[in-house]
Amino acid sequence: MKKMWKGNHAIAEAAMRAGCKFYAGYPITPQTEIPEYLSARMPELGRTCIQAENEMSAVYMILGAYSCGMRCMTSSSGPGISLKQEGLSYICAYYLPAVIVNVQRWGPGLGTLDSAQTDYLRDTRGGGNGDYRVIVLAPNSIQESIDLMYESFDIAEKYRNPVEIMSEAALGQMMEAVEFPEFKDREGELDWTYDGTNRPHGKLPDSEKSAAALAKYTKIAEEFQRWESYRTEDAEYVFVAFGLPSRTSRNAVDQLRANGEKVGLIRPITLWPFPIKAFEELGPQVKGLISVESTDTGQLIEDVALAAKKCKIDVPVYGLFSGLSISKTKAISEFYREVKSGQRKEVY
Amino acid sequence: MAVTKTTPKLVDIPNKFCPGCGHGILNRLIAEVIEENGYEQKTIMTLGVGCDCNMNSTFLGDTIQCAHGRAASTATGVKVARPDLLSIAYQGDGDAYVIGLSETLNAAYRNTNITVFVVNNNNFAMTGGQMSWTTMAGQVTTTSPAGRDTKATGNPIKLPEIVSGFDVAYVARGSVHSAEEIMKLRKYVKNAIEAQLAGEGYSLVEALCQCPTNWGMDTRHSLEWMEAEVVPYFELGELKERKAK
Ligand SMILES: Cc1ncc(C[n+]2csc(CCOP(=O)(O)OP(=O)(O)O)c2C)c(N)n1
Ligand code: SF4
Numbered sequence: 001m002k003k004m005w006k007g008n009h010a011i012a013e014a015a016m017r018a019g020c021k022f023y024a025g026y027p028i029t030p031q032t033e034i035p036e037y038l039s040a041r042m043p044e045l046g047r048t049c050i051q052a053e054n055e056m057s058a059v060y061m062i063l064g065a066y067s068c069g070m071r072c073m074t075s076s077s078g079p080g081i082s083l084k085q086e087g088l089s090y091i092c093a094y095y096l097p098a099v100i101v102n103v104q105r106w107g108p109g110l111g112t113l114d115s116a117q118t119d120y121l122r123d124t125r126g127g128g129n130g131d132y133r134v135i136v137l138a139p140n141s142i143q144e145s146i147d148l149m150y151e152s153f154d155i156a157e158k159y160r161n162p163v164e165i166m167s168e169a170a171l172g173q174m175m176e177a178v179e180f181p182e183f184k185d186r187e188g189e190l191d192w193t194y195d196g197t198n199r200p201h202g203k204l205p206d207s208e209k210s211a212a213a214l215a216k217y218t219k220i221a222e223e224f225q226r227w228e229s230y231r232t233e234d235a236e237y238v239f240v241a242f243g244l245p246s247r248t249s250r251n252a253v254d255q256l257r258a259n260g261e262k263v264g265l266i267r268p269i270t271l272w273p274f275p276i277k278a279f280e281e282l283g284p285q286v287k288g289l290i291s292v293e294s295t296d297t298g299q300l301i302e303d304v305a306l307a308a309k310k311c312k313i314d315v316p317v318y319g320l321f322s323g324l325s326i327s328k329t330k331a332i333s334e335f336y337r338e339v340k341s342g343q344r345k346e347v348y
Numbered sequence: 349m350a351v352t353k354t355t356p357k358l359v360d361i362p363n364k365f366c367p368g369c370g371h372g373i374l375n376r377l378i379a380e381v382i383e384e385n386g387y388e389q390k391t392i393m394t395l396g397v398g399c400d401c402n403m404n405s406t407f408l409g410d411t412i413q414c415a416h417g418r419a420a421s422t423a424t425g426v427k428v429a430r431p432d433l434l435s436i437a438y439q440g441d442g443d444a445y446v447i448g449l450s451e452t453l454n455a456a457y458r459n460t461n462i463t464v465f466v467v468n469n470n471n472f473a474m475t476g477g478q479m480s481w482t483t484m485a486g487q488v489t490t491t492s493p494a495g496r497d498t499k500a501t502g503n504p505i506k507l508p509e510i511v512s513g514f515d516v517a518y519v520a521r522g523s524v525h526s527a528e529e530i531m532k533l534r535k536y537v538k539n540a541i542e543a544q545l546a547g548e549g550y551s552l553v554e555a556l557c558q559c560p561t562n563w564g565m566d567t568r569h570s571l572e573w574m575e576a577e578v579v580p581y582f583e584l585g586e587l588k589e590r591k592a593k
Contacts, residue, residue, distance in 0.1 A: 066425075067392075
């Protein structure tokens with residue numbers, strides 16, 4: 001039976017179901033319900049929850065524990081995720097799994113507590129020093145937050161790479177009716193973990209690391225793209241949106257379709273790797289792409305333009321950037337009409 | 349009586365420290381105590397960033413190279429995942445007391461059941477001898493070329509004295525400048541490791557070590573300088589003894 005759950009509580013409970021044995025984090029709005037929930041829930045399950053002295057320390061606790069193969073995670077928002085970037089770079093350098101939740105708040109610096117997607121470029125491009133990627137999953141509902149979290153440890157361990165669930169303030173704070181999967185544990189053992197015996201950990205000599213990084217990230221990009229295409233078969237204009245803006249964009253598609261407009265939606269679920277394959281499926285009737293995102297200056301739109309180029313879709317790419325709010329259905333429909341009538345200038 | 353020399357298996361290959369460096373002595377003492385306790389296959393050593401990076405290839409047990417200053421947090425994670433193993437953080441003074449001061453203090457503050465060894469050689473050695481928080485007043489380094497001005501930069505930090513005020517299991521400061529002190533340091537290392545194995549909580553041992561390369565002295569003068577200048581300021585001994593069981 002479905003029950004009403006708050007987004008942050010639900011994602012925390014889903015992590016427990018997925019076999020997470022250790023959490024380390026530091027309070028910051030709008031993700032604090034995650035450590036709060038786990039500080040009660042984990043002792044109940046005989047697991048460990050540590051309130052670290054800061055976000056950096058928390059990510060190194062995760063590095064240490066996952067080096068030993070323990071399913072573990074951290075979460076934060078805004079400046080807290082910035083502090084974790086050094087640790088994420090080390091985790092990637094060592095081919096370690098890890099799970100991170102970023103419940104995004106708006107802005108640089110301290111920012112605000114408003115819902116936003118302004119960490120898109122940092123989180124999909126690596127964010128720390130060196131050339132690496134974090135696998136980024138973007139749910140647009142609380143049920144999907146649960147489902148993606150439930151898979152994330154398996155994905156992180158399969159690729160030996162961190163996985164981030166990119167949530168948004170409103171998605172963490174709102175409530176929806178959801179169902180949880182059963183408790184599970186890792187199937188099989190990891191053969192590279194640190195256990196004191198100094199067995200091989202799969203480390204490569206520096207001279208082989210560049211080629212290995214290229215091979216690893218090319219493989220993930222090829223086989224791990226996920227997205228949802230909605231009414232795109234004959235669409236002339238295609239919205240591209242993830243997370244909460246994808247919900248209002250979908251409403252806009254339905255309303256515009258009801259008025260005879262040929263519009264559709266591509267909703268990336270993996271932000272890295274970006275679902276380029278979704279664009280390969282678009283037909284020659286497409287006249288424009290519209291990125292709908294909660295950013296100030298446009299971030300997702302860069303990937304939309306690159307995907308279009310890769311798929312030889314030579315059409316203008318427009319951007320509707322709503323900053324510290326989520327574009328309403330009406331605003332999206334209006335923006336579309338302005339695009340169609342030539343009143344809007346393309347970004348790319 | 350015949351004397352046989354044995355070397356602990358964990359350090360049974362030549363180290364990569366400079367000739368006369370103090371690090372190697374501490375390496376050996378730690379290895380001896382680990383093996384005495386039968387933990388050579390049950391230890392994970394988290395290495396800070398400094399000359400201890402050399403131990404990635406010369407310390408023959410499991411080593412995790414962590415980021416500069418973050419060893420205490422990493423070793424904490426190791427201990428959470430594997431409470432049955434010995435989790436050691438091995439760091440330099442710059443790593444543990446400067447960039448990692450927060451991590452070091454907070455792990456001690458929580459009385460986390462890990463053991464931290466800090467080589468105090470009064471400078472940032474690996475990067476070529478810059479000032480550290482442990483650099484002596486007046487000591488010349490590449491970033492205190494006129495001698496350390498403690499009015500502007502603070503007095504040399506006594507971290508073991510600070511954490512011994514916390515509710516921790518064991519804290520000591522030893523030195524490798526003489527055979528006698530090395531034997532005392534060995535006892536401190538043993539207590540620190542055995543405190544963790546007994547689940548008593550956080551233990552820290554600082555070891556005063558010479559860095560002839562960056563001090564610009566030969567080994568003999570380095571040891572003399574330590575005895576004359578460093579040891580009187582950084583007093584040796586147990587700052588927090590283990591609770592009698
Ligand atoms: C974030 C970061 N900053 C700076 C450095 C450069 N760095 C490497 S080792 C070191 C100082 C090490 O000094 P200490 O911890 O005292 O160890 P020692 O080499 O003296 O044994 C510095 C500054 C780094 N590796 N990472
Ligand atoms: S630079 Fe100093 S601390 Fe580093 S190995 Fe050489 S003597 Fe030892």
